Amino acid sequence: MTRRTLRTFSAAVAATAAIALALTGCSSNSAGGGGEAGGESAGAVRMGTQPWLGYGQWYVAEDQGYFADNTVDVKLSSFNADADVNAALAANKLDMANVGAQAALQFMEQGVDVSIVLLLDSATEAxxxxxxxxxxxxxxxxxxxxxxxxxxxxxxxxxxxxxxxxxxxxxxxxxxxxxxxxxxxxxxxxxxxxxxxxxxxxxxxxxxxxxxxxxxxxxYPGLITDVLVVRNDFLDKHPDEVRSVIQSWDDAVAFTAEDPAKGREIIAKGVGSNVADLESAFDGVHYYTLAENRELLTGEYLTETLPALVTVAKRIGLIEGDVDAKRAIRSEYLS
Structure with missing residues (x-):
């Protein structure tokens, strides 16, 4: 069998965007509309996610009202496959999405204008x-x-x-x-x-x-990480909403640290499982705080981890050209 060739998002979008939208399950209780990204008013911020523990703090943020507390309306849409959420983001059906770091690199190589604004989690046993x-x-x-x-x-x-x-x-x-x-x-x-x-x-x-x-x-410590990517047109026009989304994540991480039982219960429900079945799995995921992000996205993750991932992705054909890992991150929204 031949070595895996590069996935091209430009080809995938047309074929899968409709499927991606059909698979979308909106879990938000917010009443706001889903305004187009880059408009005068952001409306509901359209975020793509998947039933993965690493993204679970968004369910906590929604359940505990942190989005409302931070004056941002977020519409969570869940997808079953990476390809579907990727296609929806590339087709401008989402403003932001939770993706593996390697997917963020692929976006950038294929000309999808997005940036990493938040390091979400890293997996050990998960x-x-x-x-x-x-x-x-x-x-x-x-x-x-x-x-x-x-x-x-x-x-x-x-x-x-x-x-x-x-x-x-x-x-x-x-x-x-x-x-x-x-x-x-x-x-x-x-x-x-x-x-x-x-x-x-x-x-x-x-x-x-x-x-x-x-x-x-x-x-392989540090190999598997997930990030929040945001379309740059949305970033430039709605910086306050992006900061509010990031703050809501940090609030949720803090809540789960203070009340692990309740936090895990909310997350397990959000991913369609139960706490008992995921007890060991939770121990295999680390959620990054805002403070950790400020350190890592301007330090080790920027200078070492992400460049190392570029090397792996190029070796296996996920990306073929040169991707500047240091330009992939916009850390100014962590303030």
């Missing part, structure tokens, strides 16, 4: 390569079928695990699948292994069908 317990190592995946979503954090994790073992995608049978479909495929034995994230990792292990986490993101 992203994993799932396999049968009969598979004892990554090397044993050679010539085996592995399901994962191309262009997503799952591809990054698999790429690093394979490379660490002297292998590449050429050594496995790649099966394309959205993250929510991976666990059922692994449990049914339709593939030998799969890469996904929580809550799907916990669901696979809890099924007690001999599936385990062969590799987790914790084996």
């Amino acid at each position: 992203d994993a390569i799932l396999s049968s317990e009969k598979i004892g190592s990554v090397k044993e995946l050679k010539c085996k079928s592995v399901a994962f979503e191309k262009g997503a954090t799952s591809e990054i994790l698999l790429a690093e695990a394979l490379d660490d073992n002297g292998m590449s995608f050429d050594d496995v049978k790649v099966i394309e699948s959205s993250a929510d479909k991976v666990t059922p495929m692994v449990l049914a034995g339709r593939v030998d292994a799969g890469v996904t994230y929580e809550p799907y990792v916990s669901e696979a292990i809890a099924a007690d069908k001999g599936v385990r986490a062969l590799v987790t993101a914790g084996d």
